[in-house]
Amino acid sequence: MKLFISADIEGIAGVATIQQLVTNGEYQRFRKLMTEEVNAAIRGAFKGGAKEVVVADGHGNMSNIIIEDLDPRARLVSGNNRVMAQLEGLDSSFNGIIFVGHHGRESDSNAVISHTLAGVCVKEFKVNGKVVGETELNAMVAGKFHVPTIFISGDDIYVKEVKETLPKVQSVVTKYAKNRLAAELIHPDVVQQQIEKHVQIAVEDIEYYQPFVLEGPITFEIEFKGPQQAHMTSTLPTVQMITPTRIRFTCDDIVLAYKHMWGCVIIAMASTNGVLGAVNS
DSSP: OEEEEEEOSTTSTTOOOTHHHHSHHHHHHHHHHHHHHHHHHHHHHHHHTOSEEEEEEOSTTSOOSOGGGSOTTEEEEOOSOOTTGGGTTOOTTOSEEEEESOOOOSTTOOSTTOOSSOTTTEEEEEETTEEEOHHHHHHHHHHHTTOOEEEEEEOHHHHHHHHHHOTTOEEEEOEEEEETTEEEEOOHHHHHHHHHHHHHHHHHTGGGOOOOOOOSOEEEEEEESSHHHHHHHTTSTTOEESSSSEEEEEESSHHHHHHHHHHHHHHHHHHTTOTTTTTTO
16 A cells, blocks of 8 residues: 655644744744654554555645654655645555645635645635635545545644545644634644544545546636736736636646646746846846
8 A cells, every 4th residue: 555645834733823934943843843743644654554655745845844853664755846746756556645734725714824835926726616725636636646535634724624625534633723823722742643543544444535536627717916927827828817816727637737727826926026027136
């Protein structure tokens, strides 16, 4: 049995504010806690019968997990410039995917540090008319590879959001959101024990879970935070401008649509302060 873990940081135990993830001393604390929650998932996976585990670091520059502290039974995908971002390395050889420390979507969520993929530019994603967050989108892509989503962890609002789409998934609530920058926290030791336990349950019952298969064609709508961001994505001939801040495109399948989306987001991030705007500065 081969399992894939996609790890983020905003949803781990203890995180309640953005400042904790950008102030150096605080960030070092929480990347260690992120590593420990991933280790809990790895332990649960192997207890449940896994023979191979691959972890994809999926926060920020995607090099947060401390490799020397990671359970040595797992391999780590680290670093950026990854075409498949939080799913880099995933293919049809995996039997299930696990999401550790993920967060709620931005558009209509009060989850802790809610955002969708790139907070600097993305306000909302819609896939075939349905608002989705990162986990739901990633689950759709995993479904194309016939890989079921079996476990999620994050704050209570995030878990509720994802279960609207994946009602059968095993889950652990890591904290209770009060607003985007406040939470009622649960001790990390308690959370890690729960992650280990529920990942083990999910892996032992892996035949219970079905891939989330979304047949093509796939239509994406992306609402950006600024018109300059949306405008520059129209350099791609497949992109249709819906409003000054909203674009639409259609692809034959979800993997192509995911790559297209990521390309649009990269362009939008580069356009936030004007493409080439800093050349003469």
